[in-house]
Structures are given as structure tokens and as C-alpha cells.
Amino acid sequence: MTVLAAGLALLGSLFFALGAALQQFEAARTSPAVLGRLVRRPRWLLGGLSIAAGTALHVVALKYGPLTLVQPMGVASLLFALPFAAALQRRRPGTRELAAAAVIAIGLVGLVLVVPVHTGEPHLSTAEAVVLLTGASAAALALYVTARHASRAVRACLLATGAGVLYGATATLTRVLVDGAWEPWFLLAVPMPALLALALLQRAYAVGHFGVAFAALQVADPLTAVAFGALLLGEPLPTGPASTLTALVAAALTAAGTAALARTTPMSPSHEATTP
Structure with missing residues (x-):
């Protein structure tokens, strides 16, 4: 069952990465990159179906394996997404680009593994x-406003981080709906941050720095969910010198990898002609 869970989680990461690459490819070619325009593009919709399939496989994997095994497998989507995006752009992913992504993946795995199971x-x-919805919306809005005055790479990072915060809030609400006690209006509340996150993520993709945007999303989503889980659901955080040190080293690796990816990942072809 453990091998089955790992295989399902890895396959889910593959589908998620393919969907993200397809959606970014279309978002970068659509101006403005708003949902109303994107939903009319078959390739973008195919990307959405691929992401849905990946999410479903990840959920099924959680039925057969522990969280500490399944969650790190989701990090593989970052390593899969860069070659997919490069293939759509008809180029080869750079060695430094993949190395930076690997550093981020190692950091994320370290962060996931030190979080105790609740x-x-x-x-x-x-x-x-x-508080959850207001806090996530306020943080996403602040990141969106700040991104308007930032360089392209930083803008992609900030917009995707805002989307990750909203997705983290969605994950927190979903966990309560699946396993805990909740109020009926939560069912209506769950789609709101998810839709806002989707719209914000397409704007991040449209900037052109896919690697930076996808990495920021992969970092912000789980960390936000862990933070909300600790603050609002009473879930435990890493304790003890060893766990704390591991978390700090993992966070440093994740930050360094993201910064390196911002310097190594090229712009999407649709933006290269207008970039000085």
C-alpha cells in the first residue's frame, strides 16, 4: 500500500505539472490574462482537467499512505513542470534551471517532513x-498591489505567492470540511478563495517567468496551510533543536533556490520581444 500511495502521488504530480505548464503557456499568450478569455482556450481547459486529475490522484494516495510520504511526492511537480514548459516553448530546460528547482524541492521536502502529524x-x-478568509484576502491583496510596481520576475513571484496564500486558506477549509466540525456556510465559502487564487495565478503566469511563479506557488501554498493549521486548528509545529534546525535549513534552501530560479529561468517567448 505504501508503494501504491507513492506511485499515485508521483503520477498526480506529473498531471499537476503538465496542467500548470499548459495553463501558463496560454496565459502568457492571452492579453489580458483573465479567466473569461482563458476558459475559451481548449489548451487552458485541458490544463485544468490535468490539474484536477492530479489533485484527485493525490487525494486517493492519502487514503493508502501517510501524509509524511504523500506530501513530499507533490514537490516533484516542480521538477516535472519545468521540462513540460520548456517543451511547449520549444527549448531545452537549462542545467542551472533544473538545479535550482531541485534545491527548492529538497527544501520543501525538509519542511514537510519536520511538521508533526496531527x-x-x-x-x-x-x-x-x-479571520482565515479575511487574513488570506488581505495578504493576497497586499502582494497584488506590491507586485504592480515590481520587476517582472519579482512580480511573478509576488502574484503566485498571493495565489498560494489563498490556496492555503482553501486547503485549511477543505481539511475541516473533510475531517472535522464545520458550519454549513463553509460549503459556500470554499470556492471563493480558490477562484481568486486561480485568477491571481493566471496573472502571475502571464508575466512570463513560469519557473519563478510555479516555485512561489509550491512554497506559499503548503506553508500557509501549515500556518493556518497551527494558528486556527491547533495543529502542532516542529519542536526541539533538531526539528527547528532542519526547518531553518530547509527554509534557507527553498529561498535560495527560488532566488536562483528567478535568475536562470528565461521569459516566455511571447514576452521576449518586448523585454529590453
Whole structure:
């Protein structure tokens, strides 16, 4: 069952990476990159179906294997996504580009592995849910405003980080809906941050720096979910000198890899002609 869970999670990462590459390819070619325009593009919709398939496989994997095994497998989507995106752009992924992605993946795996598994039933009150949604929306809005005055690579990173924060809030609400006690209006609340995150992510993809945007998303989403889980659901955080040191080293690797990826990943072809 453990091998099956690992295989399903890895296959899910493959589908997720392919979907992200397809959606970024279309977002970079669409001006402006708004959902109303993108949903009319078959390749973008195919990317959405691929992401949905990857998510479903990841959920099934969690039924057969522990979180500490399945979650790190999701990091592989970053390593898969860069070759997919390069193939769509008819180029080969650079060695330094893949090396930076590998550093980010190692850092993310380290962060995931030091988070203790929470076995209790999660509970979220109405007030806590409002705090969750308000806090995530405010953070995403601040990142969006800041991104408007940033360089292209930084803009892609900030917009994708905002999307990751909103996806992290969505994941927190979903965990409560699946395993815990919740209020009926949570069912209506879940799609709101998810749709906002999707719209924000397409803007990040449209900037042209796919590697930076996808890496920022992969970092912000799980870290936001862990933070909300600790603050609102009472889930444990790493304790002890060894776990704390591992978390710090992993965070440093993730940050360094993201910065390196911003310097090594080329722009999408549709933007190269207008970039001085």
C-alpha cells in the first residue's frame, strides 16, 4: 500500500505539472490574462482537467499512505513542470534551471517532513473562519498591489505567492470540511478563495517567468496551510533543536533556490520581444 500511495502521488504530480505548464503557456499568450478569455482556450481547459486529475490522484494516495510520504511526492511537480514548459516553448530546460528547482524541492521536502502529524479532529468556528478568509484576502491583496510596481520576475513571484496564500486558506477549509466540525456556510465559502487564487495565478503566469511563479506557488501554498493549521486548528509545529534546525535549513534552501530560479529561468517567448 505504501508503494501504491507513492506511485499515485508521483503520477498526480506529473498531471499537476503538465496542467500548470499548459495553463501558463496560454496565459502568457492571452492579453489580458483573465479567466473569461482563458476558459475559451481548449489548451487552458485541458490544463485544468490535468490539474484536477492530479489533485484527485493525490487525494486517493492519502487514503493508502501517510501524509509524511504523500506530501513530499507533490514537490516533484516542480521538477516535472519545468521540462513540460520548456517543451511547449520549444527549448531545452537549462542545467542551472533544473538545479535550482531541485534545491527548492529538497527544501520543501525538509519542511514537510519536520511538521508533526496531527491526529485530532480539526474544528473551525465561524469567527475563526472569518479571520482565515479575511487574513488570506488581505495578504493576497497586499502582494497584488506590491507586485504592480515590481520587476517582472519579482512580480511573478509576488502574484503566485498571493495565489498560494489563498490556496492555503482553501486547503485549511477543505481539511475541516473533510475531517472535522464545520458550519454549513463553509460549503459556500470554499470556492471563493480558490477562484481568486486561480485568477491571481493566471496573472502571475502571464508575466512570463513560469519557473519563478510555479516555485512561489509550491512554497506559499503548503506553508500557509501549515500556518493556518497551527494558528486556527491547533495543529502542532516542529519542536526541539533538531526539528527547528532542519526547518531553518530547509527554509534557507527553498529561498535560495527560488532566488536562483528567478535568475536562470528565461521569459516566455511571447514576452521576449518586448523585454529590453
